[in-house]
Structures are given as C-alpha cells and as structure tokens.
Amino acid sequence: MSSPDARPVRAEDAFDVAAVAAWLAGHADPARAGVDLTGVPEVRQFSGGVSNLTYLLRYPDGDLVLRRPPRGEHTGTAHDVAREYRVQEALGRVLPHVPRTVALCEDTTVVGTPFSVVRRVEGPIPRRDLPPGVDLTREQVADLCRNVVDLLVDLHAVDVRAAGLADLDRGPGYVRRQVEGWTQRYRRARTRDVPSFARVTAWLAEHQPADRPHTLVHNDFRFDNVVLDPADPTRPVALLDWEMATVGDPLMDLAGALGYWIQADDGPLMRRLSRQPTTLPGMMTREQVVAHYSARTGQRVTNAEWAWYEVFGLFRVAVIAQQVWARYRAGQTTNPAFRSFGLAVRLLERRCRQVVRRAGRLTPDRAAAQVGSPLLTRRRIRPRRWTPPALDDPGPTAPLRIARRLPTGDSGPEDVLVDDAGLVVTGLRDGSVVRLDPVTGARTVVGRTGGRPLGVEPCADGSVLVCDHDRGLLRMGPDGAVEVLVTEVDGEPVTFASNVVAAPDGTVWFTTSTSRWDVEHHLGDFFEHSATGRLVRRDPDGTVTTVLSGLGFANGLVRTPDGSSLLLAETSRYRVLRHRLTGPGAGTTEPLVDNLPGFPDNASLGSDGLLWVAIAAPRNALLDRLLPLPGVLRLLLWNVPERVRPEATPIAWVMAFDPADGRRVHDLRATDAGYGFVTAVAERDGTVVVSGLHEDDVAVLEPPGR
Structure with a gap:
C-alpha cells in the first residue's frame, strides 16, 4: 500500500x-513484528515531525516503522527512543491507540544511534490539510475534532500505576520543573536572530x-501524530x-x-x-x-488560569521551533x-x-469565570420589568437556635x-460530596465531581444525584465514580444546574x-429579572425534556411522597410553585406559597410531612421598588461599586409549610446566630440541619419551639 507521507x-x-535488516532478523520476533524479517526492506522517510527521524520499512508482506534520533545535540527526553519504546510497551497493554512495539536496539554500532521499531498502523494522518482522498463535511470535521x-481525555484517564508507569511521576513541583526546563532549553538553543523571551x-x-493531580501526559499531542x-x-x-x-x-499537555x-x-502570519487542519x-x-x-474531565480552569497555560503552551512550541532552527x-x-x-x-x-x-486586563470577575462558560459574571445586565407583590411579613414563629456545627472539611455546603x-x-466548593454523621460529626468523602456540586439527592442504592454548576446533572456511585447524565438541554449546554429529585x-x-x-454572581439575575430558569425531566431511557421554562431563578425542588406533584422554589x-404530574390537573402549575418575605432557596420534605424551605435573605425594599421601574435605574445601581451597593441583611432563616395547602407552620429566624445566608434545610425525626453557600459548616438546629 502506498504512503503519501x-x-x-x-x-x-x-x-x-542492510545492518538494520540483519539486526532485526537476529533479534526481533517475527510473530510480534507480523512480517517475515529475513529480507532487506525498502526504506522511505516520513516527512512529518521535527524531532526523532521516522522511517517506513517496507517488507513484501507488511510494513514496520523505525525511529531514531537526528544528528546534533540532544536535550532532555526529546530524542530518547529507548525511553519512548518502553513507555509504548507499557501503554500498549492499557491503551489501544498505541502502536505495537517490535524491537529496541540500543547498540549504537549498528547505525550510529539507538533505534526502535514498531508495527505500522495503516491510515491517513492529517497535517496542514486533510490527507488526499479524505473529504469531510463540516459536520464530519466537527466529529473528527x-x-x-x-x-486526549482518554489518555489522561489512564491509570498510570496499573500501566506500570508510576515511576515517571517525579512528584510535586512539576509545573516549576517544566518552566525551568523549557526556559533553560531556549537559552541553550537561542541564536542571535530571535528574541530573548525574557519578559x-x-x-x-x-x-x-x-500543581494539579497528575495524569499520564503525551507532551506532543497534535493532529499530525x-x-x-x-x-x-x-x-x-x-x-x-x-x-x-x-x-x-x-x-x-492540553496547553x-x-x-x-x-x-x-x-492573523495571516500565524495561519x-x-x-x-484546525482552520477548517x-x-x-x-x-x-x-x-x-473541562466538561469531559471535570477539570475546572478559569480564564486567569488558562492565560498562564496558554502562554506556556506557546512558549513551549517556540522552544521546539528554536531548537530546530538552531540545527538548521x-x-x-x-x-x-x-x-x-x-x-515562527x-x-x-x-x-x-x-x-x-490580555491577562493583565482581565477584570476580577472575568478572571474567575470558567473558560468558555456561557454564564456571565460582572457584565451589563438586561433589565426586565416586574411588579412584585406588596411585602406581607407576619414575623417569625420562633427564634432559630444552633445546637452544634458539623465541619465539612471545606466550604460552601450549598x-x-x-x-x-x-x-x-x-456538596462543597472543592468539588467533593460528603456524608456527615449528625451525632458524631464523622465525615466521609463520597467522591469528587470535578466541578462545583450544588443540589444533591441521595438515592436508595447509595448513589447520589448531583446538580453540578459546571458539569450538569451527574450520578455519583457509592464508590465515588461519576456518571454524566445530562450536559445539554434543547441543544444548549446545561448551565447552573441547581436542584434534583x-x-x-x-x-x-x-x-x-x-x-x-x-x-458567584447570581445576584445579576435578580437585578435584571430575566427569568431564564427551567424545570427539566430526564426519562429512564435518557430522553431529556424541558417541562417548564421562563422561571424566575428556579431553585429548590421536592417530589411529593405520592408522586402527584413537584414543589419548586x-x-x-x-x-x-406546585407542578402537578398526575390527576385531572396533570401538567398545570400554580403557586403553593406566594409573596414570601424573603428569597426561597433549596427545599426538602421532612419526616414530619412538612415542606421545609431555606430563606437565603429577606426581600430588599430598594430592589422591590426598582423592579417595576425603567431598567436603566437597576443598570445604574448594578454598575456602582459593590461596596456601596445595598447588601442583603445577614440572617439565618428557615420556614416550614403544609405541602397540601401552603399553610405556614414554622418560621425560624436569627440575626445573631453566627450563621447566615442559609441555602438549604432538611428535617429527619425532629432533627433539623441547615447549610449555607458562604459557610464552612453544616449546622444542627435546636428543635423548633424549644
């Protein structure tokens, strides 16, 4: 078969x-090679690559590939064919995309350098353009990409210990070593006609x-490989x-x-x-x-962080180009x-x-935003008018008192x-989902989502459904393994998944x-009142359907015990709201509790039969006055510095209602509990626990009315 490369x-x-052919005939296993090694092959050279030289060995009954270093000074592992061969040999047992190894010759008397031989994998290799005869539509190009x-995601998921490659990990300090190593390589290879890269x-x-958790990295991952x-x-x-x-x-590696x-x-020079073929x-x-x-791996990376990785990736390519330029x-x-x-x-x-x-011009909000996120941070709001009902606050039924705190091991139990x-x-800010014993405080990490877990739903089989702000709807198994259930709805990425039942x-x-x-910037939604929240259903067969749209910051979600309704904050x-699932009113939605005196957040159904609702903050009188007025007033307020913007009143606040008719049963509040911005509440056998997006601990309350 001809090879255009x-x-x-x-x-x-x-x-x-002839020396190579003789060595292979005497040292390589023909069964492993898949060809008869008794003859002398035709040899051609592959045109791609700027590091090791690569040759096609064409035998009458099949092809092999030989790699050896070029002439000149070699640095680091860039031309170490023996190391490369051993890595491939180990990886070939766990990663099917690695060419099968045939033989390694470290005797430099054969051709003047070490060389390795592997089986050739037949197929086109994309370079600047798609290979001849490969004609793809736009959709097919998207599939290829x-x-x-x-x-690369699969490569980074390889268990390096199981592959026998754990010894490649030199431990902490990888980032520092890479920066220092590539800087030194550039200085050694620099010629007078190129810049210093000092800045x-x-x-x-x-x-x-x-340093992030280490994985296997390829370090030369490109289309033409x-x-x-x-x-x-x-x-x-x-x-x-x-x-x-x-x-x-x-x-x-990604950078x-x-x-x-x-x-x-x-620009034209870069092109x-x-x-x-990445311009197609x-x-x-x-x-x-x-x-x-990031979505596939759960690696959370902000714009500020990626700016560093992007510069490193470009610098690394420049070093490689300069090493070749110096040889040239x-x-x-x-x-x-x-x-x-x-x-170049x-x-x-x-x-x-x-x-x-560009990194130096990032605003703090944009710097902290995840790369590629469609969600806004501090940007211009698009205000929509809305007339809120007149505030009617009957006051608390009893004070909220904290009996004890349960440390979570991190922060932000939403x-x-x-x-x-x-x-x-x-779920916590560091991506972990934990179980806490409400009596002893013992803590067990179930697993990590790789994103920012918000709503959780423990299941009877020991798994936990998780709404992850960054990754969508997930299922975390009892062993911590994460299964991604939903990342798109109606052809759009799932954003700000909040609560689940x-x-x-x-x-x-x-x-x-x-x-x-x-x-981190959800208040922008309250300022503009854009009402882009949704209620979504995932059927057992994986079908995903939008049930309700146009909701005003859809949040806590509860399924009634008889399965007849969903209750939604x-x-x-x-x-x-009550959304009916069965009965004569199936598919209809009406308020269960209206005109609350604060912002309802997560909700749960207690063993006492009550609907418990966390109230994150009291309503803001200024915002209520501005919502029905021209949006320019909210726009002006949104753009003033945060330090002079009206702040929410710090309060710990939960309420409980009869889920049948919405009657208020409990209204527990405290402004001096040392705990604020309660975002969730749950009751079991008389014990009430609360959590807060800006707190470190989960709190256990004294029983209501004590």
Missing part, C-alpha cells in the same frame, strides 16, 4: 539498511499555578510519537497541544505557521477545546520545511506577550439532605436557575 530518504538522514480531543519567562515563573481509521476518517485509531510522554499536569492550534480568525469549518476554537475538555542554521539539517522556523519563533514571542497583556441511613449529604422508576427532574449568570419571584 513517505518519500525517498534524505542523504543526511540515511542509514545502513471532538474525537481527537476525546482521545515571557519571567511572567511564567512569577504566575505559576498550583494521530492516525485515522481508513474506513471512518473521523475516528482516530492510533497516537504516535511518545518520546516525551511522562506523568504530570494534564492542563500543560502544549493548543500551542499548535491555529484557528480561522488568527502561515499552521501544521494541522467545523473545527473548535481553542476556547471551545478547553471548555469541551548550523547545517545539521537541510530540510527546507525548517526555513521559516526563525520567523518571533511570531510566537509576540503572541505570548499579547496573551500576557444543599443538604439526609439519606436513608440518617447521614447528612452535601428522582422517582422510583428512574425518572429524574432537575432545575437550572439561569442561563446567564454563574453561581422560584427564588426571584418570592414563591413556591
């Missing part, structure tokens, strides 16, 4: 083919992120060039991949540097790749493809400085429920509070 061997890269990014490397050193399925060229079947693979920060990612709206219609932008990767200038290679690498280094230095400047074993379940048949309902704002409209 292979051409005659350049004179400077030639080697003793997504599948290639998902391959860039100083910025990278000064703004290093904290991917082999596509000849029968379906949207599907990758192999990943090549493992010479720099190690264990470290997965986001640095390295995106350092090569030229997109359609980049000249493109070595892969249907390809994701770099930001979309990061967002997709020294006459160690005459490959005409390297003539523009000096220009200069362009990449300019791009790095642009990203650094929701709280009690499971069948009597344990308190909550389930029926015995597996039907799940959940709320999304807003399609415009993130959790509509926070920005100060009410709790």
